[in-house]
Amino acid sequence: MITTSATSKSLVTLNNIKKVFFTDDVETHALNEINLSINKGEYLSITGPSGCGKSTLLSLLGLLDTSTAGTYQLAGHEASDLSRDERAKIRNKEIGFIFQAFNLISDLSVAENVELPLTYRSDITKSQRAEMVKDALEKVDMQHRANHFPSQLSGGQQQRVAVARAIAGNPSIILADEPTGNLDSKNAQVVMSLLDRLHDQGATICMVTHDPRSAARAGRTIEVFDGKIVSDQLTEKSQAVVL
Amino acid sequence: MSVSLDIKYAARLLAKKPAFTALTVLIVAIGLGLTLYTYSLLNSLVFTPLTLNNDKPIYAVEAQYDYTHLSRRPADPFDLYKLKNELNLLEDLGVYQEGTTFVGGAGANTAIRKFNSTYVSWNIFEFAGVQPILGRGFSPEDHFEGAEPSVVLSYEVFQNYFRGDESVVGTMVPLDAEPNRIIGVMPEGFAFPAIAEIWQPLPQVSVAATERSYNGVFGFARLADGVTLSQLRTEMDAYSTELSTRLDEDMNWRINTDGKYLSAEPFKKAAITQYYSMFMAMFVVVFLILLLACINVGNLLLARVNQRFKEIAIRVAMGVPRKRLILQMLWESIFICSIGGLLALLLAAWGLEISNQVFDQTYAVDNLKPFWWHVQIEANGIFLLISAVVAMIFITGYIPAWRALSGDFNAVLRDGTRGAIGKKAAQASKVLVISEIFLSCVVLMMASILLSTSYSAGIADYGVETENRLTAQLQLPPVSFGIRRDTEFEHADRLKRSAFYYALKDELESQPNIQAVAMMTELPGRGEGTSYYEIEGREAPVYNENPYSNNEGVAKDSWRALGMRIIQGRDFDHRDIGEGVLSIIINESIAKEFFPDGDAIGQRVRRANPGNKGEWNTIMGVVSDTFHGSTMRSSSTSYNSYHIMDNWGLFRVNMAMHYTGLQVEAEKTLLQAVDKVNTDVGVYHIQSYDNLIKQPMMLVVAVSKVFLLCGIIAAFLAASGIYAVASNSISQRTQEIGVRRALGSSDAGIMRLFMLQASQQLAIGLTIGIGLSIWLVNFMSETMIINDLSYVLGMLGVPLLIIFMVLLATFIPTKKVVLMEPSEALHHD
């Protein structure tokens, strides 16, 4: 079922997505009638006031949560048809996550953290894995800290490791929820340039951010307000690239 | 005032979660209460040395404990006095023998009563530092041959039997039918050496032995200045070794198989040698339960700290000093442990009160309770409790405080989430789970082995029917049945005595409500005492390699009243009565073991005690098996042999009768029948057979109840503790599970990972636990018979149970987290 807005390049398509949280008699309509499609190679930023539903949208995109209504296709799969394990498999292969709180596992070393999503795949050998980990760490310039533990790293370094973890398995799309939210401007700058570079190399990126300067780096900016998409525009940068 | 703020804050936290507070206080109270109870019990029974108005502790000096028959053994007084007089190891020494004496009757206008008499050396009262309140104590002359027989009464006998009549002092009273002069009355509560109700002087040969003899006495002693207990033991061993090289063959039975003879033990400990390892095992179990309680409470507080971690981080950010923070966390522990400690005091006091009642009931019939067996909480118990409370405050407070301080506060404040747990904290939580597993394993194993061993001993099958059976003791008055020391060997008198028993038996059996009557020296379930027997033509070269058995005298046609039966040969009859006629009936166990071809009948056996060989007895029959004495004791008591009692002319016989209808009716019938046959005969200790059998086991049964309680508590603590530590350590990892799932791990993969980690912890915990348990059980089994079933149950069942509990405790919380949406798990705190 391909919608009108979908093109042949469309990687992600959301149709009339609704998300309602039920907590103690209170219904929170976090997302309402969301229609969105993301194409391969796009760099998308999502902005909006606090509580408007950005993180919720990203969770749904990342198959970390299920929608209350609507349909969602990801790389040709209809999300609601997927079993729990199939969803896990897609998260593993197609999606790379970067969280605001880094979310590295503290008793695994840097290299082990990056390797973690790869260990869930059966089609990669151990030596291939080591190679991929090395590549990813090199891309974020963290290979010299491969044997450190997260607690021994600065916030910026932890986020770079998290980026390496997200890209190690060559996912179709990178989902980042305020990746610079916990970082100072210098470290934020480093992470943002990393994402730029990944995009230049062809990665599809979808990033939630509060920072207008970060948003400006993306080719397409979506504004969410009260659970609805209120604006969806291409930025100058993307136009520049297209031109 | 900042302290008062902290206290208020801690109190508010506890008040806000009453269920949590009640649970932790309860765990503390149970752990401490059980510890205080056991400590106080052992303190009164074993640890506090018996000193009696003196600084120096009293030691029991006697022969080595007989672990085969589980009985204390007397030593040759010749050797004991040598320790004092020649080797100068003892400052003071007295000797004694315990027995029972019938007081009264024989023309005196008092009823016959049996009392625990202790035959003593004259110095006993001076040794104890206690003087008679009336009359005098013994003097050395009272031992002399030809001295007037004398007796000193306990206050209780004086009050209850002689009605507190001071004029009895100086008068004569029959003791076992012989007149003795009452020379003194001891003060209330005095029963030294243990259970004495009356004291009589030992014969001269036992207190001033000039040569080695068969006489045996027990000694009580204080060590000479500068001599230690281990020194005394070393000297005793050297003495025994030296002695073994020059003792005649007929005397070397004094030395046991490992070359030892004399022993010295703290006086109280010697009285409970057979239970000592059981008590020690109980102490270990209780201590482990206390540790388990500590860990459980610590873990509960830890879970709370994890919930409050952010709040703590904020406090740290606001600049609270570490010391203050720790103190704040300690207040909660202080509240919980102090309230728990107070409750523990009540619990322990209540338990001890019950124990005192149990002791009194257990020993009510024969007054066999050693005088120091009154358990109560003493000053050192309170001291122990306070120390334990303080230790517990630190253990339970330290675990969460350490967690609070080792956390990464920055990360917490930066992320606004609880923050990833540090590597150290993750390891600590593993250690917690492993300790919980290991402690639970040891506690449950020990408790189940002890419980099932003591329980099966308590419900032992004695091989007799006890339903609708009434037992009683018959005592013949010496006047009308012959004076013991002069004429008991006269056959006519003997027959007169047995004639009475048979007349009574006939009279009773003619009553409609009495089915059958048995007469025996000691009924199955009671008595014990074994002698070696040699089989004609198969005599062992050394006496103690012969078979041994317990021997009882029995009336004709006694078996059916007890539900026993002749399996082979015949019962005793008139052909077995008469001087020089020696017939014997053996039981099935002996027949099977020593006459496996079934040719026991007609063979001859005789007693083969050292230096004391009996006459040859011909085996007439084989009777079904019964048990004499406690089934906790060695298997020797399952070997029984019987002589016909007619030839012995007993003054005292135990009887059992099978009745129909009500027990009170049967009692009435018995009293009427005795009255009809001979009004002078005394009937005592009328009780049901069940009661009679229960008595030697009552202590064990009581102890098994304590073990049951320990077991239930341990199981409760283990199950709740394992669940709590496992689920706590998993809930700490909720975010990690969320991350793993976000990165694409399947549900099954996560379950597998967590179950695998739990299995590793199980493997480590169980290895340590089983190892320690085996060591402890080996230690116990040196002095205790541990039945196989309980061993299997403990060693297999408990680990299986723990494996099940741990896997379940891992599965449920992990499953719960896995079922969350990953987005939820990621934001969990």
Ligand SMILES: Nc1ncnc2c1ncn2[C@@H]1O[C@H](COP(=O)(O)OP(=O)(O)OP(=O)(O)O)[C@@H](O)[C@H]1O
């Ligand atoms: N698990 C949940 N249960 C109930 N309500 C939720 C849950 N998660 C989010 N919400 C609610 O849904 C709405 C959207 O939340 P969301 O986290 O998507 O906001 P956001 O746009 O990411 O805000 P911010 O910029 O502050 O991160 C909010 O009102 C929030 O309270």
Ligand SMILES: [Mg+2]
């Ligand atoms: Mg958000």
